[in-house]
Amino acid sequence: MMMPWVGTGIRTIVDDALPVTVSASRFAGRDGVEEYHLMLTPTAGADVATQLRWLEQAHDHACAALGLDTGTAIFRRLFCSDLSNQTEALAASPLANPREPGDCCVVSLVCQPPVPPARVALWAYHVHEPGVVLDTYHEGSTLALRRGELTHRWTAGLTCPDGGGPAAQTTAILEAYEAELDAQTLTLADHVVRTWFFVRDVDANYGGLVAARKARFAERGLTPETHYIASTGIEGAAADPRATVMMDAYAIGGVRPEQIRFLSAPDHLCPTHRYGVTFERGVAIAFRDRTHVLISGTASIDHAGAIVYPGDVRRQCDRTFENIGALLADASATFDDVGMYLVYVRDPADLDLARRLMTEHVGAVPTQILLAPVCRPGWLIEVECQAVIPTARPELPEF
Numbered sequence: 001m002m003m004p005w006v007g008t009g010i011r012t013i014v015d016d017a018l019p020v021t022v023s024a025s026r027f028a029g030r031d032g033v034e035e036y037h038l039m040l041t042p043t044a045g046a047d048v049a050t051q052l053r054w055l056e057q058a059h060d061h062a063c064a065a066l067g068l069d070t071g072t073a074i075f076r077r078l079f080c081s082d083l084s085n086q087t088e089a090l091a092a093s094p095l096a097n098p099r100e101p102g103d104c105c106v107v108s109l110v111c112q113p114p115v116p117p118a119r120v121a122l123w124a125y126h127v128h129e130p131g132v133v134l135d136t137y138h139e140g141s142t143l144a145l146r147r148g149e150l151t152h153r154w155t156a157g158l159t160c161p162d163g164g165g166p167a168a169q170t171t172a173i174l175e176a177y178e179a180e181l182d183a184q185t186l187t188l189a190d191h192v193v194r195t196w197f198f199v200r201d202v203d204a205n206y207g208g209l210v211a212a213r214k215a216r217f218a219e220r221g222l223t224p225e226t227h228y229i230a231s232t233g234i235e236g237a238a239a240d241p242r243a244t245v246m247m248d249a250y251a252i253g254g255v256r257p258e259q260i261r262f263l264s265a266p267d268h269l270c271p272t273h274r275y276g277v278t279f280e281r282g283v284a285i286a287f288r289d290r291t292h293v294l295i296s297g298t299a300s301i302d303h304a305g306a307i308v309y310p311g312d313v314r315r316q317c318d319r320t321f322e323n324i325g326a327l328l329a330d331a332s333a334t335f336d337d338v339g340m341y342l343v344y345v346r347d348p349a350d351l352d353l354a355r356r357l358m359t360e361h362v363g364a365v366p367t368q369i370l371l372a373p374v375c376r377p378g379w380l381i382e383v384e385c386q387a388v389i390p391t392a393r394p395e396l397p398e399f
Contacts, residue, residue: 051120111237170209268302344372344383
């Protein structure tokens, strides 16, 4: 499928020699900068080292087909079925442990099993500006991309396994992250636009995360009267079995207040603080030629905060998409603008159904379906997504 010169296009990339499905989305703005999301999933059984080799080869083939070199790689997340026992194979893989000159990609490794027979699956994000070498550099667990007056900062895999229980570990993670931000004269409230909190045994440990995050946010002026941060809080684990919480984050240095708008759809979903948690439903970040629309983890919830369709994963999926559609509409976006989805499923028996439901809802849009219980036991499925829409705002910074 041909991709448009301006806007979002979807493409399935086929390599008959490899048992890997590859789908890609591309957004091209009028300033010439292209953004790509790639999802790769093995479709045949093998040990993790073999599947990683397949993914490497399929990723290389896809990048060649799309005209992307190693310098365009910004962020990867590898979804693993048994991370603690897969670390050796991951350390030997250039996807998980980049070693090529110019490959500054930051990599997140999380134990969230993909749909079998896959033991490991990949989400990759690339930025390409024809004729331009991206200005990227590493600071610890963060990749920074300097573009004009903005610095985009992707942080992966923050843990504090010696910090005690989930509340203490969450506090320690946020303290460590704020120290990184402070060194760049950035703050949680003004510059962080997206977080992911991965919680080992979410049913038991999510409450500790919630309490610690709420307290820390209140200290930083993040309240119901101001704003929170778009986020996903979901089952997931780091390689270290002592770590009960892990965080990934995206912040933008130099972003202006007028670029950021938090999304809501009160007829469909209540504010999260109504049921004791502290995140935004989504956020739209406007740039000169595009607006990023980042939708938080979204489930089958109503305007009063109640679970809709308990026990019915199909109807919960339908309601989830109704809610996402309402949030996208608040940003003047539609499902046609979405370039990637992550889908979290509680019951392994529902993984195949979730795959069929996602095909019905989104077709070939890059998607990963993962075994990852949602933060409230009654929610059987949760979905997050990212969209980009064309914008003409010459007064704003370029992406």
